[in-house]
Amino acid sequence: MSTRTITYAQAINEAMSEEMERDERVFLMGQDVGAMGGVFGVSKGLHKRFGDERVIDTPISEMFIVGGAVGAALTGLRPIAELQFADFIHNASDETLHKMAKWRYMHGGRFTVPMVLRLPEGATGGSGAEHSQCPEAELLPHAGIYIVIPSNPADAKGLLKSAIRDDNPVAFFEHKMLYATTGEISDEEVLIPLGQANICREGTDVTVVAWGRMVSLALEAANSAALQGISVEVIDTRGLRPLDTDAILASVAKTSRLIITHEAPLSGGAAGEIAAIVAEHGLDLLAAPIRRVCGADTPMPQNPALEKFALPTKAAVLQAITALLA
Numbered sequence: 001m002s003t004r005t006i007t008y009a010q011a012i013n014e015a016m017s018e019e020m021e022r023d024e025r026v027f028l029m030g031q032d033v034g035a036m037g038g039v040f041g042v043s044k045g046l047h048k049r050f051g052d053e054r055v056i057d058t059p060i061s062e063m064f065i066v067g068g069a070v071g072a073a074l075t076g077l078r079p080i081a082e083l084q085f086a087d088f089i090h091n092a093s094d095e096t097l098h099k100m101a102k103w104r105y106m107h108g109g110r111f112t113v114p115m116v117l118r119l120p121e122g123a124t125g126g127s128g129a130e131h132s133q134c135p136e137a138e139l140l141p142h143a144g145i146y147i148v149i150p151s152n153p154a155d156a157k158g159l160l161k162s163a164i165r166d167d168n169p170v171a172f173f174e175h176k177m178l179y180a181t182t183g184e185i186s187d188e189e190v191l192i193p194l195g196q197a198n199i200c201r202e203g204t205d206v207t208v209v210a211w212g213r214m215v216s217l218a219l220e221a222a223n224s225a226a227l228q229g230i231s232v233e234v235i236d237t238r239g240l241r242p243l244d245t246d247a248i249l250a251s252v253a254k255t256s257r258l259i260i261t262h263e264a265p266l267s268g269g270a271a272g273e274i275a276a277i278v279a280e281h282g283l284d285l286l287a288a289p290i291r292r293v294c295g296a297d298t299p300m301p302q303n304p305a306l307e308k309f310a311l312p313t314k315a316a317v318l319q320a321i322t323a324l325l326a
Contacts, residue, residue, distance in 0.1 A: 001186055001187070001188060002186075002187045003184040003185060003186055003187065004184065004185065004187060005182050005183065005184050005185075006153055006182065006183075006185060007153060007179065007180055007181065007182050008150075008152065008153045008156050008174070008178045008179050008180070008181050008182075008183070009040065009041065009042045009179040009180070010153070011153035011154070011156040011157040011160075011183075011185060012042050012118075012156050012157070012160055012174065013042055013043065013044065013045070013046070014157055015156070015157045015158075015160035015161045015164070016028060016043065016046060016080060016160070016164075017045075017046060017049065018161065018189075019160075019161055019164045019165070020046070020050055020054060023078060023164075025076065025077045025078045026054075026077075026078045026079075026080065026164060027050075027053070027054040027055070027056065027072075027077065027078075027079055027080070028043060028046060028050075028054065028055045028056065028079075028080045028081075028082065029055075029056040029058055029065060029068065029069060029072075029079060029080070029081050029082070030043075030056075030057075030058055030065055030081055030082030030083065030084070030118070031057070031058055031059075031060055031065070031082075031083075031084055032057060032084070033046075033047070033055060033056070033057060033082055034047040034052070034055050034056070034057040035047050035048075035057075036057075038082065038084075039084045039120075040120060040176065040179055041179075042082075042120075042174075042179065043055065043082070062083055062088045062089070062091035062092035062095075063091065063092045063094075063095055065081050065082075065083060065092065066081060066083075066092040066095040066096050066099075066100060066117060067092070067095040067099065068081070069081035069100075069115045069117065070095060070099045070100050070103065070113060070115065070169075072115070073112070073113045073114050073115040073169070074103070074111055074113065078114045078115065078164060078165075079115045079116070080115070080116045080118060080164065081115060081116070081117050081118065082117075082118040082120075083117065083118070083119055083120075084120065085119075085120055085121075085130075085131050086119035086120055086121035086122075086133065086134070086135055086136075086173060087121075087130050087131055087132070087133045087135065089117075089119060089135060089138075089171075090135075096117070096139075096142075096145075096171075097139075097142045100113060100115065100117065100144070100145060100169045101139075101142040101143070101144035101145045101169065102142070102144050103144075104144060104168070104169075105144055112167040112168070113144075113167075113168065113169045114165075114166065114167045114168070114169070115169050115170070116160070116163045116164055116169075116170045116172050117169070117170070117171050117172065118172050118174060119135075119171060119172065119173045119174065120173075120174050120175075120176050121133065121134045121135065121136070121173045121174065121175055121176065121212075122134050122175040122176050122177055122212070122213060122263055123177070123263065123300055123307055123310075123311055124176045124177055125304045125307065126302055126303065126304040126307060127300075127302075128300060128301075128302040129299035129300045129301075129302070132300040132307070133264070133300065134173070134175075134212070134262065134263045134264040134295075135264070136149060136171070136173050136239075136240055136264070136270065137240070137262075137264060137268060137269050137270040137273070138268075139171055139240075139241075140240060140241070140270065140273060143241070144168070144169065145168075145169050145170070145171050145241070146163070146166065146168055146169070146170040146171065146194055146195075146239070146241050146242065147170075147171050147173070147239050147240040147241045148160075148163055148170055148171070148172050148173065148194060148238065148239040149172075149173045149175075149211045149212045149237075149238065149239045149240070150174070150212075150238060151178070151210075151211060151212055151213070151214075151215035151216065151236050151238070152178075152181070152183045152215070153181070153182065153183040153184075153185055154183055154184065154185045154186070154190070155192060155198070155236075155238060156174070156178075157185055157190070158190045158191055158192030159172075159192045159194065159238060159239075160172060161189075161191050161192075162191045162192055162193060162194050163194065165191075166194060170194070173212065173239075175212045175213040175263075177213055178212070178213055181216075192238070194238075194239070194242060195238075195239070195241070195242025195243065195244055196238065196244055197235050197236060197237050197238060197244035197247040197248070198235070198236040198238060199233065199234075199235055199247065199251070200215060200218075200219060200234040200235070200236050201219060201222050201232065201233060201234040202233055203222065203231040203232040203233035203234070203255065204231045204233070204254060204255060205230050205231045205232065205255055205257065205325060206225075206230065206231075206232050206233070206255050206257040206258075206259060206321050206324055206325065207232075207233045207235060207248070207251040207252050207254075207255045207257065207258050207259070208221070208222065208232055208233070208234050208235070208259045208260075208261065208317065208321070209235045209237060209248055209258065209259070209260045209261070209271075209274060210234065210235070210236060210237070210260075210261045210262065211236060211237045211238065211239060211240070211262065212262070212263065213263060214261045214262055214263055214312065215234070215236045217261070217312070217313065217314045217317060218234045218261060218317055219234055220314045221314045221315075221317035221318040221321060222234050222321075224314070224318050225318060225321045225322070228322065230321060230322070230325055232321060233251050233254070233255055235247060235248060235251055240270050240273075243274070243277075245277055245281070248274065248277070248278065249278065249281060249282045249285070252278055252282050252285050252286065253282065253285050256285060256286060256287035256288070257286070257287060257288050257324045257325070258275075258278055258286065258290045258291070259290075259291045259292070259293060259317065259320050259321065259324065260274050260275060260290070260291075260292050260293070260294075261292070261293040261294065261312055261317055261320075262294050262295070262312070263294070263295050263311060263312060264294065264295055265294060265295045265296060265297045265298070266292055266294040266295065266296070266297055267297045269292070269294050269295075271292040271294055272292070275290045275292065278290060288324050291320045291323070291324060293312045293316050293317050293320050294312055295310055295311055295312055296309065296310040296311075298310055
């Protein structure tokens with residue numbers, strides 16, 4: 001199987017382009033996604049290829065973007081809607097948390113809501129408190145939405161293609177700091193099932209669970225731990241719903257120690273939910289308390305130097321690893 005190297009942003013672009021080519025019901029809508037190619041350039045070239053009817057620039061209205069996509073999905077289309085920043089999901093909370101999440105259930109499954117909501121998330125170096133959040137855990141109480149968070153180009157492409165084809169609404173979080181990162185992808189089509197975790201690195205001493213940008217930091221910490229003779233298993237959940245609890249529990253059964261890391265603040269973050277699941281179903285497997293390595297409980301500073309103090313680091317993950325083995 002031949003491979004090639006592309007960026008995370010290119011992988012998302014290719015997934016959208018290929019799915020639009022494959023299925024005429026698929027279209028893209030959002031602010032500046034057309035000729036501009038999106039605020040981060042991810043949809044570059046799609047407007048020229050597919051035209052105004054399938055790459056639609058919208059007004060600056062998150063309520064319209066999400067609500068319009070829900071309406072289109074109800075008619076049998078398969079929209080990809082983009083919000084410029086994941087933080088803006090709060091501007092469309094009713095359309096996202098009530099309509100997008102609940103309408104298939106509320107109407108007895110008489111119709112589906114096959115849409116993807118693309119959500120660029122995360123701190124990027126001074127964007128401030130309203131443009132730097134990772135709000136994926138805020139969707140956990142709203143069970144109708146799948147929550148997908150790829151950590152590398154191959155997963156970004158394979159998961160997005162699966163998300164577009166799924167009949168359930170999918171919130172697809174893309175960390176902005178990953179857009180320029182590169183990785184190998186297959187020249188053949190690869191669909192990655194939603195809800196299937198990836199064991200990025202096998203180990204026997206400690207399990208580290210991560211998603212999105214934190215996966216690469218977890219792997220770096222695991223490499224450093226290996227120099228100290230510590231074997232770390234790194235699990236990329238690839239999202240939060242569906243959550244591959246079997247993979248997490250199987251790993252904890254092997255290592256007896258668990259660290260969960262995410263960029264979002266500690267309080268209210270998904271690490272707490274995963275810790276509860278492990279405590280409920282695998283407490284007897286643990287030889288040490290579960291540890292969380294997460295963002296600080298503070299609004300994200302505008303100053304890039306201060307921002308660094310609010311984010312989890314490789315060093316913090318490594319410190320947690322060594323502490324669990326002490």
